[in-house]
Amino acid sequence: xxxxxxxxxxxxxxxxxxxxxxxxxxxxxxxxxxxxxxxxxxxxxxxxxxxxxxxxxxxxxxxxxxxxxxxxxxxxxxxxxxxxxxxxxxxxxxxxxxxxxxxxxxxxxxxxxxxxxxxxxxxxxxxxxxxxxxxxxxxxxxxxxxxxxxxxxxxxxxxxxxxxxxxxxxxxxxxxxxxxxxxxxxxxxxxxxxxxxx
Amino acid sequence: xxxxxxxxxxxxxxxxxxxxxxxxxxxxxxxxxxxxxxxxxxxxxxxxxxxxxxxxxxxxxxxxxxxxxxxxxxxxxxxxxxxxxxxxxxxxxxxxxxxxxxxxxxxxxxxxxxxxxxxxxxxxxxxxxxxxxxxxxxxxxxxxxxxxxxxxxxxxxxxxxxxxxxxxxxxxxxxxxxxxxxxxxxxxxxxxxxxxxxxxxxxxxxxxxxxxxxxxxxxxxxxxxxxxxxxxxxxxxxxxxxxxxxxxxxxxxxxxxxxxxxxxxxxxxxxxxxxxxxxxxxxxxxxxxxxxxxxxxxxxxxxxxxxxxxxxxxxxxxxxxxxxxxxxxxxxxxxxxxxxxxxxxxxxxxxxxxxxxxxxxxxxxxxxxxxxxxxxxxxxxxxxxxxxxxxxxxxxx
Amino acid sequence: xxxxxxxxxxxxxxxxxxxxxxxxxxxxxxxxxxxxxxxxxxxxxxxxxxxxxxxxxxxxxxxxxxxxxxxxxxxxxxxxxxxxxxxxxxxxxxxxxxxxxxxxxxxxxxxxxxxxxxxxxxxxxxxxxxxxxxxxxxxxxxxxxxxxxxxxxxxxxxxxxxxxxxxxxxxxxxxxxxxxxxxxxxxxxxxxxxxxxxxxxxxxxxxxxxxxxxxxxxxxxxxxxxxxxxx
Numbered sequence: 001x002x003x004x005x006x007x008x009x010x011x012x013x014x015x016x017x018x019x020x021x022x023x024x025x026x027x028x029x030x031x032x033x034x035x036x037x038x039x040x041x042x043x044x045x046x047x048x049x050x051x052x053x054x055x056x057x058x059x060x061x062x063x064x065x066x067x068x069x070x071x072x073x074x075x076x077x078x079x080x081x082x083x084x085x086x087x088x089x090x091x092x093x094x095x096x097x098x099x100x101x102x103x104x105x106x107x108x109x110x111x112x113x114x115x116x117x118x119x120x121x122x123x124x125x126x127x128x129x130x131x132x133x134x135x136x137x138x139x140x141x142x143x144x145x146x147x148x149x150x151x152x153x154x155x156x157x158x159x160x161x162x163x164x165x166x167x168x169x170x171x172x173x174x175x176x177x178x179x180x181x182x183x184x185x186x187x188x189x190x191x192x193x194x195x196x197x198x
Numbered sequence: 199x200x201x202x203x204x205x206x207x208x209x210x211x212x213x214x215x216x217x218x219x220x221x222x223x224x225x226x227x228x229x230x231x232x233x234x235x236x237x238x239x240x241x242x243x244x245x246x247x248x249x250x251x252x253x254x255x256x257x258x259x260x261x262x263x264x265x266x267x268x269x270x271x272x273x274x275x276x277x278x279x280x281x282x283x284x285x286x287x288x289x290x291x292x293x294x295x296x297x298x299x300x301x302x303x304x305x306x307x308x309x310x311x312x313x314x315x316x317x318x319x320x321x322x323x324x325x326x327x328x329x330x331x332x333x334x335x336x337x338x339x340x341x342x343x344x345x346x347x348x349x350x351x352x353x354x355x356x357x358x359x360x361x362x363x364x365x366x367x368x369x370x371x372x373x374x375x376x377x378x379x380x381x382x383x384x385x386x387x388x389x390x391x392x393x394x395x396x397x398x399x400x401x402x403x404x405x406x407x408x409x410x411x412x413x414x415x416x417x418x419x420x421x422x423x424x425x426x427x428x429x430x431x432x433x434x435x436x437x438x439x440x441x442x443x444x445x446x447x448x449x450x451x452x453x454x455x456x457x458x459x460x461x462x463x464x465x466x467x468x469x470x471x472x473x474x475x476x477x478x479x480x481x482x483x484x485x486x487x488x489x490x491x492x493x494x495x496x497x498x499x500x501x502x503x504x505x506x507x508x509x510x511x512x513x514x515x516x517x518x519x520x521x522x523x524x525x526x527x528x529x530x531x532x533x534x535x536x537x538x539x540x541x542x543x544x545x546x547x548x549x550x551x552x553x554x555x556x557x558x559x560x561x562x563x564x565x566x567x568x569x570x571x572x573x574x575x576x577x578x579x580x581x582x583x584x585x586x587x588x589x590x591x592x593x594x595x
Numbered sequence: 596x597x598x599x600x601x602x603x604x605x606x607x608x609x610x611x612x613x614x615x616x617x618x619x620x621x622x623x624x625x626x627x628x629x630x631x632x633x634x635x636x637x638x639x640x641x642x643x644x645x646x647x648x649x650x651x652x653x654x655x656x657x658x659x660x661x662x663x664x665x666x667x668x669x670x671x672x673x674x675x676x677x678x679x680x681x682x683x684x685x686x687x688x689x690x691x692x693x694x695x696x697x698x699x700x701x702x703x704x705x706x707x708x709x710x711x712x713x714x715x716x717x718x719x720x721x722x723x724x725x726x727x728x729x730x731x732x733x734x735x736x737x738x739x740x741x742x743x744x745x746x747x748x749x750x751x752x753x754x755x756x757x758x759x760x761x762x763x764x765x766x767x768x769x770x771x772x773x774x775x776x777x778x779x780x781x782x783x784x785x786x787x788x789x790x791x792x793x794x795x796x797x798x799x800x801x802x803x804x805x806x807x808x809x810x811x812x813x814x815x816x817x818x819x820x821x822x823x824x825x826x
Contacts, residue, residue, distance in 0.1 A: 008288055008312070022775045024626040028706065031622070073224045073682060076700045077216065077674040084670065116623050116704040123697050128312075129290065168791040169783075172619060176783030184776040205664040212656070212668050216675035223679045227686035234689045 006137050009130075013141030015189040019117045020149040021182060026117030030150060031175055033108065035161075040154040044147025046108040048140065051118055053090065054083050055139040058122040059132055079122050087112055117146060153182055243271055243279045246305035246322075247296030251275055261362055264355040268292070270363065277304065278363050280356040286348035288312025293322070293349060295356035299364075303328045306353055317342035321349050330357040384439050385430030387414040397529040398480075398488045398520035399459050401452040405552070416456060418449050461488060469590055475583040477516075479591065485523045489587050492516050493580025495537050495545070495573040515545060515576055519554070519584040523592055527562065530554035530581065542573030559585045601726055608730030614707045615738035616789040621707040625739060626778040627698050632755040635743030636736070637691040641684065641699060643732025645676045646708050647725060650716040652676075654724035657717050669712045674703045707735060745781050746772045 019025040026047070033043045058079050066072055091109045094102035112118055121142045125135035156178050165174045243253045250273035258270065269281040276299030284291045291311040296304040306322030317339045328336055333354050338346040358368045371379065382390045388410030395407040395416070405426070406419040415432040422445065429445065430438045431453040437446045461480040464487075466472050478490040492514035513536035520528040532546045544550050544567045553565045562581055566574045614620045621642070628638040652672050653660075660668045681699045685692040692699065702708065711731055716724040748754055750773030752762035762768055771777045 002289070005288055005312075024623050024775070024778065025701070027622040027626060071221075073220050073678055074217065076678050076681075076703050077213070077220075077671055080670055080674050080703055081667065084667065116701045119704050120697055120701055123700055127697065166787075168787045173783040173787035173790065176779050176786065180776045180779035180783065183779055184771065187774070187776065201661060201663065205661045208659060208661055209664045209668055209671070212660075212671050216671055219675060220678055220682075223682050227682040230686040231682070231689075234686065238689065 006134065009134055009138050010141040010144075013138050014145040014148060015186065015192065018145040018149055018186050018189075019120065019142050020146055021179075021186045023120070025120040026115050026146055029108075029111055029115055030146075030153065031172070031179070033111070034150050034154045035157055037151060037154045037158075040150035041147070042104055043108045043111075044143070044150045046105045047112060047115065047117065047146050048143030049105065050083070050087060050090065050109070050112045051121055051139040051143045052136065053086055054079075054118055054122050055125060055135050057082055057086060059125060059135045062126050063132075075123065075126070076119075079119055083112075083118055083122070117142065149182070149186075153179060156182060242294055242307070242309065243273075243296070245307055246294050247273055247275075247277055247279055247298070248305070249275055250277060250279065250296065250304075253279060256363060263359050263362060266352055266355045267359055270359055272363065275299065278360050280359045281309075282352040282355055284348040284352040286311065286313050286318065286345035287342075291318060291345070291348060291352075293318075293352045293356075295322075295325075295353050297357055297360035301329055301357060301360060303333075303353060303357065306349075306356075308349070311345075313342075313345045317345045318349055321346050322353075325350070325353050328353065328357075330354070330361070333357060380426075380428045381408055381417050384417045384428035385410055385415050385432075387432065387438075388412065388417070388430075389414075392417060395456070396488075396518060396520065396531060397456075398461065398482055398486050399455045399484060400486070400522060400528055401455060403448060404452050405555075407452075407456060416453060418452055420445060420449065455484075459483070464591065466587075466591075472590055473583040473586055475580060476587045479587060486520060486528060487523065487588050487591065488518065488520045489584040490516070490518050490533070491580045491583050491587075493576040493583070495535070495542050495570075495576035515573070515580060517551075517577065517580045517584075519581060521584060521588050523588065525585055525588055526558045527554050527556060527581075537570065537573045542567065542570040544570065545573055545577055554581060601723070604723055604726045605730040608727070608732070608734035609737065610734070610793070612731075613734045613738055613789070614710075614731055615735060616786055618707075618710075619786075620710055621705045621735065622782075623701065624698055624705060625742065626775075626782060628695060629739055629743040629778060629781075630746055630750065630773045631694070632740065632743045632747050633691070634694045635739040636755075637684075637688070637695055638698065638702075639732070639736025639739045641680050641695070642702055642705060642707065642735055643729070644680050645673065645702055646711060646732045646735075647728035648676045649673045649708055650711060650724040650728035651721055653712045653716040654719060654721045665717065666709075666713070669709060669717070670703070673708050673712065677703045707731060742778075742781055742785060745785075746777055750774075750777055 013019075017023065020027065020030045029043055029047075034040050061078060061082065062072075062075065066074055066078065087109050091102070094105065094109075121139050125138055128138070130138055157175065160174055160178055169177070240253060244250055252274045253271040254274075256270040256272055256278070258267070263270065264282075266282045266284060267280055268283050271279045273279060273296075277297055279294060279296045282293050282295065284293055289312060291313060292309040293306060294309055295306040298304050303325050306325050308318040308322060311318050321339060325333065325336055333350060336350065338350065361368050369376070378390065378392075381388065381392045385392075389412055391411040392408040393411055395409050397404070397407055401407075401418075403420050404418050405421065408417040408419075410416070413433065415430060415438070418429045418431065420427050420429060422442075427441065427445065428439070429441055429449045431449060432438050435450060435453045435457060437449055437453075441449070460483055462483075464479040464481050466476060466479050473491075475491045475493055476489060477492060480488040482488070495515045515535040515537065516533040517530065518533050519530045522528060530551050532551050535543065535546050537543045537545060550565075550567065554562060557565070559582075562585075563578055565578075567577075608614065610617075612618055615622075615625050624638050624642065628634040649669075649672050653669055656668070656672075677700065680702070681692075684695075684699065711727060715727045719727070744754070748759065748762070749767075749769050751770070752759050752768040769777075772781060
């Protein structure tokens with residue numbers, strides 16, 4: 001396996017093709033749970049965890065069950081049910097086995113069921129024709145990208161909370177404008193990956 | 199409990215119903231989607247060959263085409279369109295290339311890729327009109343050498359495919375495959391597995407020696423006019439290839455020398471003035487030296503004579519030189535290097551280091567890599583230190 | 596069921612409970628597909644189709660679906676319709692399929708649809724649910740269209756793919772509006788405008804809260820709790 005190709009997949013999904021800031025997947029938790037840095041880290045960690053587990057389950061299901069049966073059209077239904085079930089299982093498991101981890105991640109888990117970034121990354125891994133390892137790396141990268149965006153943005157938000165904002169901009173509008181700036185900053189990463197490794 | 203079962207049943211029923219509905223829709227739409235894909239593909243074929251007319255898929259099993267070719271179509275105007283896969287920065291760069299009946303590229307597009315810079319999106323335009331003998335001259339895009347280089351390679355494969363489809367024959371083997379084929383023919387007993395040998399004896403007219411991994415003999419590469427001649431020798435030193443008598447005698451002599459050759463390591467710790475670049479010295483029974491040196495390439499190079507400085511260079515170039523006791527290079531090889539890819543890394547290329555073969559202290563400085571001054575200087579210093587080491591060991595310095 | 600009542604069900608989605616600008620649901624497709632008018636219209640109509648169908652079916656099934664597996668059943672129905680719409684678009688409008696890409700499949704997790712199923716269709720008659728679906732669908736489509744018109748006209752100087760030469764020649768386009776950051780910016784500005792115009796008359800929904808969240812049931816308010824904890 002070409003390590004370089006894996007690094008490129010990882011780096012581009014963290015920086016260049018950031019799901020939140022470039023593809024707009026997972027915007028809801030990005031805007032909803034990014035008020036404080038510790039929440040952002042918790043949410044980000046939970047997303048990475050769920051993405052990895054979801055990919056580890058959905059990729060074999062697509063490759064070894066749906067494709068041979070010619071039932072590619074069941075992809076969306078199968079994946080969303082798998083993700084929803086997985087999240088439930090993970091929550092129950094964490095609660096029973098690692099209560100400490102459940103305490104820090106648990107509250108974010110149910111929110112992830114309808115996080116389109118998780119469904120998005122599992123589907124994209126299939127459409128992009130990644131093998132299992134590449135899929136896992138890509139999911140890790142997407143999750144890390146999500147965490148990075150969340151943490152950076154929570155820093156930005158704590159500044160906004162303290163500033164005077166026009167009445168109609170209070171709340172969500174100014175948050176979106178701020179998100180626009182951070183998305184613009186991520187534009188600077190375009191093309192960087194090939195150049196770094198060249 | 200009853201509720202529990204009811205829940206499961208209703209969820210199962212709903213999933214079953216939805217599956218049936220989906221299967222029905224799929225039954226209706228799947229042929230249309232397939233037809234669309236076909237139409238889209240034909241349209242894509244027209245992009246690279248606007249006056250191609252109708253296209254017929256080529257039965258790939260009928261021809262031996264380059265490995266990169268995924269699909270090929272012949273156009274009603276006599277040309278062909280080839281779909282290829284190339285590995286640039288990422289895997290699976292899919293390229294479609296049209297070649298007309300005269301062997302000119304009519305167009306090339308990148309259908310999908312995992313490249314990061316986007317150079318592949320427009321690079322195809324620069325290749326329009328290229329022929330098999332001009333395609334190499336078209337410049338790659340600097341900063342995206344990997345992408346555009348792979349692109350060019352794919353287009354070259356497409357041009358070769360056009361020749362093959364037109365009934366011509368092209369050697370589509372890579373240099374490695376050609377070498378492997380030649381070796382296998384020269385010594386069938388070698389089972390196709392050979393390792394290049396480092397020559398540390400003076401052998402006349404021999405440019406390379408390969409030993410069979412199963413120890414069934416050696417293959418000598420010698421010149422016969424302009425062509426390289428591969429001569430197999432079995433484990434008893436007898437030539438097994440069909441060659442002229444003079445060549446046979448020469449190679450049998452060479453084989454005798456090679457088979458008798460034995461290296462003994464020389465202890466260099468006793469020589470105070472031995473250059474720090476010299477890592478290891480061995481001696482053959484015939485009195486030749488094999489000197490292993492390291493030299494610093496890119497990352498240093500102050501003054502004319504580059505000195506190895508462990509503080510400046512993280513990765514030296516490791517060189518192995520075989521030399522007669524009177525200071526003539528028998529063979530030279532780059533063992534390991536970490537120079538700039540595409541520039542200094544040329545020093546790992548056999549075409550580069552074999553230039554040193556036969557050189558002595560008066561003329562070894564003629565060899566250089568253009569565009570890689572530091573690598574050249576470092577390499578030159580490394581080889582120079584080998585000469586110095588031999589002089590010290592022979593007691594003439 | 597009075598006529599007035601039906602009318603208000605249909606119309607509330609347009610502005611008073613506009614899913615995009617007031618309920619802040621379905622932000623992902625709103626941002627992702629509005630760089631062109633074509634994409635926005637396609638996404639709006641596709642979502643509307645799924646919304647109407649799923650609302651009708653869920654309303655029909657509401658008496659048969661046990662409460663405990665309500666959400667999974669809704670998700671299956673929705674994902675089913677999404678896949679059907681996806682296959683139909685792929686077969687009959689392949690260009691649109693290419694434009695929308697993975698976002699078509701992601702209609703499944705568009706909060707608007709599950710949200711309406713949970714908040715409306717699961718509790719109301721078939722007719723009302725269909726009207727609700729139409730109203731919300733139109734509201735969503737209009738919101739997407741308005742965003743995409745701003746982004747495409749000012750961003751790339753074209754409308755539905757047709758170049759507006761006046762803008763392009765005079766260099767009056769602001770390219771970044773058509774890119775990712777522009778989507779966030781225009782969305783923020785439009786919400787602010789809607790806030791300004793309708794101040795005081797709308798449901799206040801400037802922040803995310805459990806009211807509009809379809810996963811509120813599963814989450815049991817832990818999201819709000821988490822937010823509180825953080826503070």
